[in-house]
Amino acid sequence: MFRTLARLISAPGLTTAPTPAELVRNAGVVFATHPIQLSRWLDEIWANGGIAAWPGTPPGGPGLALGDADIVPRLALPAGLRDDTLRSGIRPTPPFPLPPGFAPAISRALGVDFGPLPWEHLFYGFLVECTGIVDIMAEVVRRYVVGETLPTPNVDTLVWIRNTEELFFRDPPLFHIGGLTSQLRPSAEINRRNAYWRAFGCDLPHPPRSKVDGQPWKRDTGSGANTRFIELWNELLRQVWIGIENDTNQVGANPTDSTYVGYLCQSIGELLRLRRRGGTLAREEYAYVTMLSWFHLTVEFDTALVNTLSAQATGVGNPADRLAGIGNHVGITPPRHARELFELADIVSPVLWFIELDLFTQAPNAELLYRRLGGANPAIPLVMTRIVDLWQSATGEPVKDQAVAVRLAKGAARAAQPVRLPTATGSPSLPQTPARAEPSPNGRSAPSRV
Amino acid sequence: MAKKIRRTLSKLEPEQQELQLQFRALRNALGNFGGRVGRRDVVLASGHLDMSGHAPELVLDALPADARKIVLFDAAGTELGRAKVSGLGTPPKLPNAPGNVVTVQIRDGNRDLIAFGLVRRT
Numbered sequence: 062m063f064r065t066l067a068r069l070i071s072a073p074g075l076t077t078a079p080t081p082a083e084l085v086r087n088a089g090v091v092f093a094t095h096p097i098q099l100s101r102w103l104d105e106i107w108a109n110g111g112i113a114a115w116p117g118t119p120p121g122g123p124g125l126a127l128g129d130a131d132i133v134p135r136l137a138l139p140a141g142l143r144d145d146t147l148r149s150g151i152r153p154t155p156p157f158p159l160p161p162g163f164a165p166a167i168s169r170a171l172g173v174d175f176g177p178l179p180w181e182h183l184f185y186g187f188l189v190e191c192t193g194i195v196d197i198m199a200e201v202v203r204r205y206v207v208g209e210t211l212p213t214p215n216v217d218t219l220v221w222i223r224n225t226e227e228l229f230f231r232d233p234p235l236f237h238i239g240g241l242t243s244q245l246r247p248s249a250e251i252n253r254r255n256a257y258w259r260a261f262g263c264d265l266p267h268p269p270r271s272k273v274d275g276q277p278w279k280r281d282t283g284s285g286a287n288t289r290f291i292e293l294w295n296e297l298l299r300q301v302w303i304g305i306e307n308d309t310n311q312v313g314a315n316p317t318d319s320t321y322v323g324y325l326c327q328s329i330g331e332l333l334r335l336r337r338r339g340g341t342l343a344r345e346e347y348a349y350v351t352m353l354s355w356f357h358l359t360v361e362f363d364t365a366l367v368n369t370l371s372a373q374a375t376g377v378g379n380p381a382d383r384l385a386g387i388g389n390h391v392g393i394t395p396p397r398h399a400r401e402l403f404e405l406a407d408i409v410s411p412v413l414w415f416i417e418l419d420l421f422t423q424a425p426n427a428e429l430l431y432r433r434l435g436g437a438n439p440a441i442p443l444v445m446t447r448i449v450d451l452w453q454s455a456t457g458e459p460v461k462d463q464a465v466a467v468r469l470a471k472g473a474a475r476a477a478q479p480v481r482l483p484t485a486t487g488s489p490s491l492p493q494t495p496a497r498a499e500p501s502p503n504g505r506s507a508p509s510r511v
Numbered sequence: 512m513a514k515k516i517r518r519t520l521s522k523l524e525p526e527q528q529e530l531q532l533q534f535r536a537l538r539n540a541l542g543n544f545g546g547r548v549g550r551r552d553v554v555l556a557s558g559h560l561d562m563s564g565h566a567p568e569l570v571l572d573a574l575p576a577d578a579r580k581i582v583l584f585d586a587a588g589t590e591l592g593r594a595k596v597s598g599l600g601t602p603p604k605l606p607n608a609p610g611n612v613v614t615v616q617i618r619d620g621n622r623d624l625i626a627f628g629l630v631r632r633t
Binding site (some may be wrong): 174 | 522523524531534537541544546551552553572586614629
């Protein structure tokens with residue numbers, strides 16, 4: 062959300078793409094805004110409904126976003142409070158003085174008058190957090206507030222530190238939509254891992270910062286964890302890649318199966334919607350993706366903190382380079398595939414929202430994932446090609462290997478579509494069920510931490 | 512085989528075109544304008560329904576240069592009407608617009624969808 066806010070400052074209707082120079086300035090404006098305004102702004106954006114109210118989403122039915130559209134108004138601050146004494150007043154105007162101040166009563170906050178501004182999918186949060194960015198930023202903030210072991214900050218950096226600590230490392234204001242820690246679930250990082258585990262059956266590739274006994278985020282989840290998500294996602298990417306490879310075939314066989322691609326989208330959508338029944342995880346998703354977008358924005362450009370810690374990557378660099386530079390100061394090295402994770406996170410949300418909304422289930426619609434079909438700007442196949450490239454590079458999963466024999470020979474990965482029906486239990490012809498992989502079911506090893 | 516070749520060279524069906532536009536609009540609303548992946552891609556248009564007069568007037572803030580037709584929709588996605596861009600004047604204004612218009616689609620001369628707009632109320 063905060064990355065979107067930085068874009069809204071230049072284009073309140075998102076009808077133009079801001080220039081890189083504008084985005085650097087806008088990020089500074091966002092970080093200079095008072096945390097109580099930012100906190101209230103999140104409540105305002107939540108109340109507009111996000112993806113659940115986005116025009117074009119199917120009304121009702123199996124594809125209903127967020128599990129139940131009523132979850133938004135039922136959890137939102139009452140309009141009388143939100144529009145009156147608890148307004149954010151965020152509407153910076155040129156020449157963008159710092160701090161940006163409080164907009165007069167009549168004007169509505171940026172993004173609020175846009176309509177239902179959607180937020181990123183929870184998978185965005187998972188991918189960004191896989192970079193280790195929260196641990197690195199937490200250690201940076203901690204070092205700055207307890208001592209002088211890091212380079213001397215300027216005022217802009219100190220404001221960023223204050224805002225980050227207020228917004229994400231202390232209990233949020235009472236009754237705020239992002240208030241997800243309590244006496245019953247006191248650890249924010251365990252809470253986030255719990256959401257990732259339930260939605261995607263995945264653990265973060267690094268251990269928690271705090272010492273914990275076992276894996277408390279998996280306790281009491283019952284059977285409510287989508288442990289098939291990654292398997293289905295890999296298979297979807299594999300099938301989409303087959304479609305991309307064969308899109309322009311005019312002679313010979315074409316192994317692409319749009320019905321199967323649609324089925325995989327349907328299966329993934331059903332899994333994700335299963336975890337959202339009644340609006341479950343909607344609030345958690347919103348809080349976590351907004352938090353991760355704050356940190357993502359911090360390293361997206363050469364911002365105040367990046368400059369203070371001499372972690373610049375200039376205009377041609379990427380967030381992973383800046384994060385690595387910042388991590389050097391606090392002795393934490395991001396994983397080597399952080400670059401891919403940031404870019405994946407940036408492009409994956411609309412695909413997963415469409416899958417959850419059941420919009421790719423029909424075969425003609427599933428074709429859009431891999432066929433250019435003569436369109437002027439085939440946005441979807443271009444995005445999917447990039448996702449396949451980045452996912453393969455980040456995870457090592459050979460999604461471009463279409464040879465079934467190779468995949469079966471490895472023993473660990475099984476196609477989502479079984480090649481034969483299972484026979485009697487205990488039959489020697491069936492592969493043995495692998496022992497439950499305890500620490501990292503997503504198969505990634507933990508990055509080194511100093 | 513002949514059927515396969517025709518399909519490979521065919522253009523998007525109207526439903527596919529609409530879905531692709533929705534995808535691009537959602538991507539823009541998430542603050543992503545392409546660039547890294549493919550060409551820079553902006554499809555969101557902005558409009559507001561002026562309810563202050565005796566009849567609602569739809570004012571479109573900006574239209575793509577190749578815009579030829581505007582199609583109006585309500586919240587359920589039902590088409591409410593169409594208007595030619597050449598008759599809207601500058602800035603483009605559509606008098607007596609339906610009060611329940613929520614979104615607009617903008618088409619070019621080939622009837623391809625080129626922009627999608629959310630309608631605000633003032």
